[in-house]
Amino acid sequence: MSQFVFDPTKVMDIDFTKRTEYLEGLEAIKAAHKVLKEISFTPSLPDKGYNHRSLYVNVGTLEVKEKPVTQQMKDVFLGGRGFGLWHLWNAVKPTTRWNDPENEIIICPGPVSGITQYAGTGKSLVVTLSPQTDIPIDSNVGGYFGPLLKFSGFDALEIQGKSECDLIVFIDGQKGIIRIEEAPEEPVDSHVLAEVLTHMYAENDADRVNISVVCTGAAAEHSLIGMLNFSWWDHRRGCIRLKQAGRGGIGTVFRNKRIRAVVCRGPQVKGDLNNVADYETIAKTGIKYHKEIRENDPYQCMMRRNGTAHIVEIMDAYDLLPTHNFQYGSHPDTHKIDSAYWQSRCTQKTVDGCWYGCSMACAKGADGLVVKTGPYKGHTVTVDGPEYENAAGLGSNCGVFDPDYLLELNFYCDTYGICTITYGTLTAFVMECYQRGILNKERTGGLEMTWGNAEDDLEMMHQMARGEGFGIIAGQGVKKMKEIFIKNGWGDPKLINDIGMENKGLEYSQYMSKESLAQQGGYALTNKGPQHDEAWLIFMDMVNKQIPTFEDKAEALYYFPLFRTWFGLNGFCKLPWNDVVPSNNAQQPEAHKIPEHVQNYVDIFTATTGIKIDKDELIHQSAKVYNFQRIFNIRMGKGLRKDDHAPFRALGPVTTEEYLSRQERYDKQIAEEMKLDPTTMSLEEKMAAHRSWRQGRYEQLTDAVYKRRGWTPNGVPTLERLKELGLDAFPEVVDVVKLHL
Amino acid sequence: MRQLRIDLSKCDAGRATCQHECESSCVEKVFKLTDPAMAALHIRELADGSGQAVLCDQCGDCVVVCPTEALSRNKLGVVVIDKKVCVGCYMCMGFCEKEIFERNPEWTEPYKCISCGICVKACPHAALEIVDVPEPAYRIL
Ligand code: SF4
Ligand code: SF4
Ligand code: SF4
Ligand code: SF4
Numbered sequence: 001m002s003q004f005v006f007d008p009t010k011v012m013d014i015d016f017t018k019r020t021e022y023l024e025g026l027e028a029i030k031a032a033h034k035v036l037k038e039i040s041f042t043p044s045l046p047d048k049g050y051n052h053r054s055l056y057v058n059v060g061t062l063e064v065k066e067k068p069v070t071q072q073m074k075d076v077f078l079g080g081r082g083f084g085l086w087h088l089w090n091a092v093k094p095t096t097r098w099n100d101p102e103n104e105i106i107i108c109p110g111p112v113s114g115i116t117q118y119a120g121t122g123k124s125l126v127v128t129l130s131p132q133t134d135i136p137i138d139s140n141v142g143g144y145f146g147p148l149l150k151f152s153g154f155d156a157l158e159i160q161g162k163s164e165c166d167l168i169v170f171i172d173g174q175k176g177i178i179r180i181e182e183a184p185e186e187p188v189d190s191h192v193l194a195e196v197l198t199h200m201y202a203e204n205d206a207d208r209v210n211i212s213v214v215c216t217g218a219a220a221e222h223s224l225i226g227m228l229n230f231s232w233w234d235h236r237r238g239c240i241r242l243k244q245a246g247r248g249g250i251g252t253v254f255r256n257k258r259i260r261a262v263v264c265r266g267p268q269v270k271g272d273l274n275n276v277a278d279y280e281t282i283a284k285t286g287i288k289y290h291k292e293i294r295e296n297d298p299y300q301c302m303m304r305r306n307g308t309a310h311i312v313e314i315m316d317a318y319d320l321l322p323t324h325n326f327q328y329g330s331h332p333d334t335h336k337i338d339s340a341y342w343q344s345r346c347t348q349k350t351v352d353g354c355w356y357g358c359s360m361a362c363a364k365g366a367d368g369l370v371v372k373t374g375p376y377k378g379h380t381v382t383v384d385g386p387e388y389e390n391a392a393g394l395g396s397n398c399g400v401f402d403p404d405y406l407l408e409l410n411f412y413c414d415t416y417g418i419c420t421i422t423y424g425t426l427t428a429f430v431m432e433c434y435q436r437g438i439l440n441k442e443r444t445g446g447l448e449m450t451w452g453n454a455e456d457d458l459e460m461m462h463q464m465a466r467g468e469g470f471g472i473i474a475g476q477g478v479k480k481m482k483e484i485f486i487k488n489g490w491g492d493p494k495l496i497n498d499i500g501m502e503n504k505g506l507e508y509s510q511y512m513s514k515e516s517l518a519q520q521g522g523y524a525l526t527n528k529g530p531q532h533d534e535a536w537l538i539f540m541d542m543v544n545k546q547i548p549t550f551e552d553k554a555e556a557l558y559y560f561p562l563f564r565t566w567f568g569l570n571g572f573c574k575l576p577w578n579d580v581v582p583s584n585n586a587q588q589p590e591a592h593k594i595p596e597h598v599q600n601y602v603d604i605f606t607a608t609t610g611i612k613i614d615k616d617e618l619i620h621q622s623a624k625v626y627n628f629q630r631i632f633n634i635r636m637g638k639g640l641r642k643d644d645h646a647p648f649r650a651l652g653p654v655t656t657e658e659y660l661s662r663q664e665r666y667d668k669q670i671a672e673e674m675k676l677d678p679t680t681m682s683l684e685e686k687m688a689a690h691r692s693w694r695q696g697r698y699e700q701l702t703d704a705v706y707k708r709r710g711w712t713p714n715g716v717p718t719l720e721r722l723k724e725l726g727l728d729a730f731p732e733v734v735d736v737v738k739l740h741l
Numbered sequence: 742m743r744q745l746r747i748d749l750s751k752c753d754a755g756r757a758t759c760q761h762e763c764e765s766s767c768v769e770k771v772f773k774l775t776d777p778a779m780a781a782l783h784i785r786e787l788a789d790g791s792g793q794a795v796l797c798d799q800c801g802d803c804v805v806v807c808p809t810e811a812l813s814r815n816k817l818g819v820v821v822i823d824k825k826v827c828v829g830c831y832m833c834m835g836f837c838e839k840e841i842f843e844r845n846p847e848w849t850e851p852y853k854c855i856s857c858g859i860c861v862k863a864c865p866h867a868a869l870e871i872v873d874v875p876e877p878a879y880r881i882l
Binding site: 011116236289348 | 805806807808828836849
């Protein structure tokens, strides 16, 4: 599917070891730390992927304790996101909101996480009650924290309570110490803080690879869209790198608890620390996969050269690249931010995995960016180099096609601790409101939010970080902005609701779902809100055309959310599953599932845990957690059919401009699908016909998907389904469901 | 850079007058193992009686992909592994086009040819030699 041939002579000559350093004040910062609590523990290594204990830290009461990981937890919830949801369920009440002390942040790597032989096996799952959605959010993040936590002796870290001072939780898995330290003088933003803390907690140069810092930045404090950065030490560059637990405002909860950072110092990593049941199978499967990357990646996605940005031009070519708040699907300037550009801009002479053994190596880095605005103006920094979602969200969706500004937006999102996807979508909404007069310069306090105005876009972000002006309003996210704009009488409520791209309170990620029924469901029929973690079907539906019929789409919306949930239970990354495929994949039955890779996962799980599974049991494992999460949502007051509705922009053309931009396609659908004669209809009539046809189709899909998932027409898992999944063993779960049957 | 080479016209891959001493000496003396199939070079007899050799040419591709910098060139330009920092990810093995980065199931760290020349001395037909050649340019992989 790759569009360009990599040309090494075009790679920009940038010194990837050079950047602004922030270590000057380190000693003084350290001297200001005050130990609030210190306890010792016995470090341990997992046995077949599990330590059988988790760590509980209350940052309010300073209670620190170990909790057992029970057999029932393993049987039902497996690990990762499953453990996170289970801990959270036990911590909160239906009335709990994100900023209550009982809300928790749970970080959990999963049983497979930490093996070093297969690509994408170092993930942590982070779970909390989201300030944006009021239901659980979960995020799958790279960086070394999860594996190092596990190799220190814990399967999960549960953080509860609220502190009155800024503090750091330090877990030293080499010495067996957990320390809570007051940290009054820490730098606030992630690229500085993670660097300072990595140097502070490493005992010598070689120890830096054993440190991982979890932290956020200034904007997480003044917005609801804060994210968490997970660091690792990049040996070749000589700097820290960051990966993000982005969606849903986890960083906001973190700062609301007044946590500056959680730091883990693990033992030196070796290939066998996860003490797996069958090392040989994992080694062989890993080597086979690395070879597949070597042979196929240069001719398929070129993930090693561009990371995920390789699909920018494909999306554009298929009219699916979100442009100007998802109005259009392509733009004449896309070539300025396509993968050929990122190949030349990203450093190629280094290794870019976010955990050891990741031969897919998508964590590209753009070095040598000289920042043009804000508090780091003039600094030379290394930025993640942007992922597809960032190129599309911060770029085309806001009309920003200047790659340097795009990198700067990406840099500031990361260091300020806000989600790039969310920021992209909410800014696109702000810009469209500006275009349509819902906002103006007066209402934005002087910001000129026209398409592509990267300087004011950045200024809005700086305001968010400073807690000032319109930045505070934007930082509430699309859902709350819609409410505010409607309440202020700034525009037609119907239009505002149609174009505000959120569902359940979470902003859409960066795919145009208008023409893809499967992706419409993939976004809104989700547990946590629209993202590409659960059901990324657009490629399958629109590019590869592997799920043509209505039944195929409904089936895909049963299978893939479950299949993809499984990655998050184990600590896997999703990308190595389908961003390279075996050469003979197209000839296999059910090619869209990539059967050889599914078998790899089955084999690795069994070889890690010693628990024999097959591809059907894999889905069954996920279904337990997926349905539990749905019921958790219902318990918190969402998770019903009414919460699965999509804004019309996600389903079809809202405005006349949008209709006219695809008139031919839309008229044809009127004739062929609706059996009407478009030549006799006015534009308004045609748009109305599309609205009712598209909404009807979406409702029909919802019915089919709920049925296939074993849910009632209101979206509630049935008692029979609970029984199949063994969830009937939890009376409190059954009670929630019974209320809605 | 020291590189192991073979002259297949001299090599008796078909074992008429040689027991693949290169492989057995390598495996025993360098890596303290017993199975000649685990040597850091492979000599294969083809159906037509001729031989085929799989040798590490110290190309350095494995150095490029190693995430920990456990692999580096020593003073002689030979690619060597520092087992202390190796995390056993086997990317080196998967990315070696010659597929001559080796692994013993008993060990976590893989191993490779170090151009030591022990096999050269062991070969009864002087088919092998160590030569000094320029280092190849860095490849982006
Ligand atoms: S010892 Fe010499 S002749 Fe025998 S197989 Fe090895 S290289 Fe060939
Ligand atoms: S082991 Fe393979 S990749 Fe490494 S130097 Fe030798 S031939 Fe090259
Ligand atoms: S197995 Fe060891 S030497 Fe090979 S690439 Fe991985 S860390 Fe480097
Ligand atoms: S040069 Fe040394 S390490 Fe390499 S194949 Fe010969 S004996 Fe083995």
